[in-house]
Amino acid sequence: MIARRLALPLRYAAVIALTLFFIFPVYWLFIISFKTPEEIFHYPPVWYPKSIQFANYHVLFKDGDAFTVWNSLVLASISTFLAMMLGTMCAYSLARFKTGGENLAVWIISQRLMPPIAIIFPIFLLYVWLAWVDTYHGLIILYTAFSLPYVIWMMRGYIEEVPLELEESALVDGCTRWEVLWKVVFPMVRTGLFATAVFTFVFAWNDFIFALVLTRTEVTTYTVQVTHYFGGQSNFWAKIAAMSVLGTVPIFVVVATMQRFLVRGISMGAVKG
Amino acid sequence: MAELMIRGLHKRFGPVEVLRGVNLQVSSGEFTVLVGPSGCGKSTLLRTIAGLEDIEKGTIEIDGKLVNDVRPRDRDIAMVFQNYALYPYMNVRDNIAFGLRARRTPEAETLRRVNAAAELLGIAGLLERFPRHLSGGQRQRVAIGRAIVRNPRLFLFDEPLSNLDAQLRDEMRSEIKRLHQELAATMIYVTHDQIEAMTLADRIVLMNSGQVEQVGAPLELYDRPATQFVAGFLGSPKINLLPGRLVANGSRLHFEAGDGTSLMLPSHMAAAAHSYSDRPVTLAIRPQHVTEALGIAGPDDVRLRSSIELVQPTGSRTYVTARLADSRVVAEADAHAVLRPGAAIDLAFDMSHAILIDPENGRVFACGIAG
Numbered sequence: 001m002i003a004r005r006l007a008l009p010l011r012y013a014a015v016i017a018l019t020l021f022f023i024f025p026v027y028w029l030f031i032i033s034f035k036t037p038e039e040i041f042h043y044p045p046v047w048y049p050k051s052i053q054f055a056n057y058h059v060l061f062k063d064g065d066a067f068t069v070w071n072s073l074v075l076a077s078i079s080t081f082l083a084m085m086l087g088t089m090c091a092y093s094l095a096r097f098k099t100g101g102e103n104l105a106v107w108i109i110s111q112r113l114m115p116p117i118a119i120i121f122p123i124f125l126l127y128v129w130l131a132w133v134d135t136y137h138g139l140i141i142l143y144t145a146f147s148l149p150y151v152i153w154m155m156r157g158y159i160e161e162v163p164l165e166l167e168e169s170a171l172v173d174g175c176t177r178w179e180v181l182w183k184v185v186f187p188m189v190r191t192g193l194f195a196t197a198v199f200t201f202v203f204a205w206n207d208f209i210f211a212l213v214l215t216r217t218e219v220t221t222y223t224v225q226v227t228h229y230f231g232g233q234s235n236f237w238a239k240i241a242a243m244s245v246l247g248t249v250p251i252f253v254v255v256a257t258m259q260r261f262l263v264r265g266i267s268m269g270a271v272k273g
Numbered sequence: 274m275a276e277l278m279i280r281g282l283h284k285r286f287g288p289v290e291v292l293r294g295v296n297l298q299v300s301s302g303e304f305t306v307l308v309g310p311s312g313c314g315k316s317t318l319l320r321t322i323a324g325l326e327d328i329e330k331g332t333i334e335i336d337g338k339l340v341n342d343v344r345p346r347d348r349d350i351a352m353v354f355q356n357y358a359l360y361p362y363m364n365v366r367d368n369i370a371f372g373l374r375a376r377r378t379p380e381a382e383t384l385r386r387v388n389a390a391a392e393l394l395g396i397a398g399l400l401e402r403f404p405r406h407l408s409g410g411q412r413q414r415v416a417i418g419r420a421i422v423r424n425p426r427l428f429l430f431d432e433p434l435s436n437l438d439a440q441l442r443d444e445m446r447s448e449i450k451r452l453h454q455e456l457a458a459t460m461i462y463v464t465h466d467q468i469e470a471m472t473l474a475d476r477i478v479l480m481n482s483g484q485v486e487q488v489g490a491p492l493e494l495y496d497r498p499a500t501q502f503v504a505g506f507l508g509s510p511k512i513n514l515l516p517g518r519l520v521a522n523g524s525r526l527h528f529e530a531g532d533g534t535s536l537m538l539p540s541h542m543a544a545a546a547h548s549y550s551d552r553p554v555t556l557a558i559r560p561q562h563v564t565e566a567l568g569i570a571g572p573d574d575v576r577l578r579s580s581i582e583l584v585q586p587t588g589s590r591t592y593v594t595a596r597l598a599d600s601r602v603v604a605e606a607d608a609h610a611v612l613r614p615g616a617a618i619d620l621a622f623d624m625s626h627a628i629l630i631d632p633e634n635g636r637v638f639a640c641g642i643a644g
Contacts, residue, residue, distance in 0.1 A: 165358035168325050173372035173423070174346045183375075187362045 029248075032241035033057070040237050056242040065239070068225040069246045074136065075221065076204035079143035084197050086144070087151025088159075088189075092181055094152065095159040096167075105156055112149040116209050124213050134216040142214070143204040150203070151196055158192035159185060194261035198254060205251055222247040275336045275349075275426035275459050276301045277322065282331035284317055291317045293483040295331070299461060299476075304453050307463045308470035309480035310506070315463045318480070319429050322461065323352050335427060346375075351420035352429040355436060357412045359404040359419075365391075366400040369418045376423075390422040393455070394448075410441045417449070421456065430462040434469065446472060467507050471495070479503050496626075496642045501635040504557045504628055510592055512557050513602050516632065521550040528556045528627075530598035538639075539573040539625050545639040546629055557628040557637075560592060563604040565612075566621035573625040573641075584612050595620060 031048060032040055033056050039046045060066045090108075093099040100107075123142065124133070132138030162185055170180045186193065211221040226243050229236040255262065277299040284292040291314045299305045307315040320326045322333060324345035333340050340348055351372070359368050366387055373383040391397040394414045404412055413433060420428055430449070434442045450473055453460055464470055470477050471491045479486045479494060479502075487499040498504035504512050517530040519538075526543045528536045536556070538546065546554075566576045582601065583594035586608060593604045593612055597620075604620050606612060629639040 163356065163358065165354040165356055166360060168323075168345075169352065169354060169358040169419075170371070170375070171325065171345045172323055172348075172350060172352045173419070174375035176344075176346065179375065184360065187360070 083147040091155035158189040306474035350427040351425040428460040532598040555630040562623040562626040566619035
């Protein structure tokens with residue numbers, strides 16, 4: 001009896017302890033970004049600053065470093081849009097016209113398994129030749145190409161779940177194939193579409209290796225910018241923290257607002273209805 | 274309203290030949306039912322008419338115009354699918370309006386026609402609802418509404434009632450029949466249910482393994498089937514099939530079962546069947562023409578004594594399974610007759626409704642009911 005009465009509080013205690021453990025690094029990152037340099041290096045550590053100050057952010061905006069977040073936003077948004085458009089069309093073709101037979105889809109997803117580092121130097125040489133290094137379109141095309149296999153694979157699964165009769169009915173009722181895609185397939189797979197788009201966006205947003213090799217000064221992304229604060233002599237922890245927060249907030253907002261779609265989208269393929 | 278003409282249609286899925294030279298003519302305003310067992314190609318035939326399947330060989334003409342390579346949207350047809358195919362993200366009004374909007378009909382006209390169709394089908398009160406909030410019967414009405422609102426030349430129904438329960442199916446069947454009478458449109462209806470075929474059709478097209486077995490009015494197929502397959506497919510309970518041989522006895526012909534039981538054929542059948550005397554034949558006779566012998570025998574009645582194996586009351590009639598030679602015969606008896614398995618029964622065979630089949634090719638060569 002007593003054991004049972006204790007069980008619930010104990011479970012809660014365990015859950016709270018675990019949550020604190022995992023959330024602490026995030027908290028620490030945020031809190032450092034609001035600290036003064038003295039507070040950052042103080043011993044014993046300052047668990048919470050006496051006053052919130054925005055000097056670290058102010059510097060990032062004043063020096064133009066914050067612009068790299070904008071770069072990331074532009075690259076991730078446009079490449080996500082392109083990958084979703086092209087990928088959904090490819091997926092539709094694979095799902096409905098059996099393009100490439102049974103094996104093409106597997107071959108496409110296998111491209112995603114390739115480690116980026118393995119192909120980055122050939123791509124770098126190609127980009128130098130094309131004069132695409134340090135350009136928006138260079139990275140956008142690369143991110144799009146790299147996300148396509150994932151988008152095609154996911155969207156193919158969602159499209160296959162759409163009852164064929166819905167499309168046939170629309171065809172008989174007077175739609176072209178393009179209209180069927182737009183008026184029937186898109187609405188039917190929209191939750192899956194959102195979920196896939198979020199993951200595609202996050203991939204481009206978090207990319208480091210491509211941006212590191214293929215950018216110099218013009219389209220530096222925030223992930224590359226953060227590394228600039230690691231110096232040979234010292235690390236600019238305040239800037240690192242503030243920049244990381246700037247990079248985290250947009251993705252946090254996206255996921256938080258889309259959470260409803262995300263959960264439904266991920267589980268959609270699993271159970272019918 | 275449209276006329277449909279199909280000639281020499283062939284269709285294969287990989288190695289399987291689904292349609293093997295189908296010829297079919299549907300007149301304007303006619304209600305034609307394609308019926309047959311699963312896998313006979315009836316749904317495929319319907320889908321080729323809709324343009325949803327390509328064909329290998331043959332022609333499809335609507336109103337004299339070849340449509341082999343015409344896209345589904347340009348054939349001016351409407352199709353009702355088995356699982357309704359309603360768009361779950363649209364309410365009933367938008368579902369019904371979908372086809373009109375796809376064809377860019379002016380919005381005022383669209384709404385007027387949607388309301389008229391909803392009125393006709395008794396779903397005017399459901400226009401704001403979403404498909405998930407509708408019952409099976411209501412969904413099917415919406416699906417039909419989506420077809421009639423466009424006022425197409427040709428209506429195609431692909432087993433539209435098979436997802437409904439029995440009671441609702443009866444109700445919707447009458448509804449579809451009423452619609453056909455009101456719209457006087459050309460309709461082609463696929464079903465595997467012979468009751469649906471019999472009750473709805475102006476003309477039945479009975480299909481078997483990718484070919485048309487027989488075409489005709491429901492009663493024509495029922496009374497004068499061309500083959501054993503047709504005789505066996507239509508009618509419930511199934512027609513009795515008895516193996517035996519024909520024996521000539523003077524000017525009359527007798528059917529003789531394996532144990533020597535003899536059934537005399539009516540004189541008008543003898544002429545057609547004479548060339549089959551002394552040859553094996555199959556006698557087909559429907560349960561309602563094998564009855565419990567009561568009172569005075571009719572002119573073509575043949576009476577036999579048999580023993581009861583099984584009694585199946587249905588309420589309106591009771592079906593009795595009895596033994597005849599090596600076969601079983603299902604006979605129809607009065608619902609309130611006292612019948613027990615094991616007891617003896619006198620069966621009266623109304624031979625004026627007998628059908629004789631050549632067992633070698635399954636073709637009917639003599640029919641009790643003349644054409």
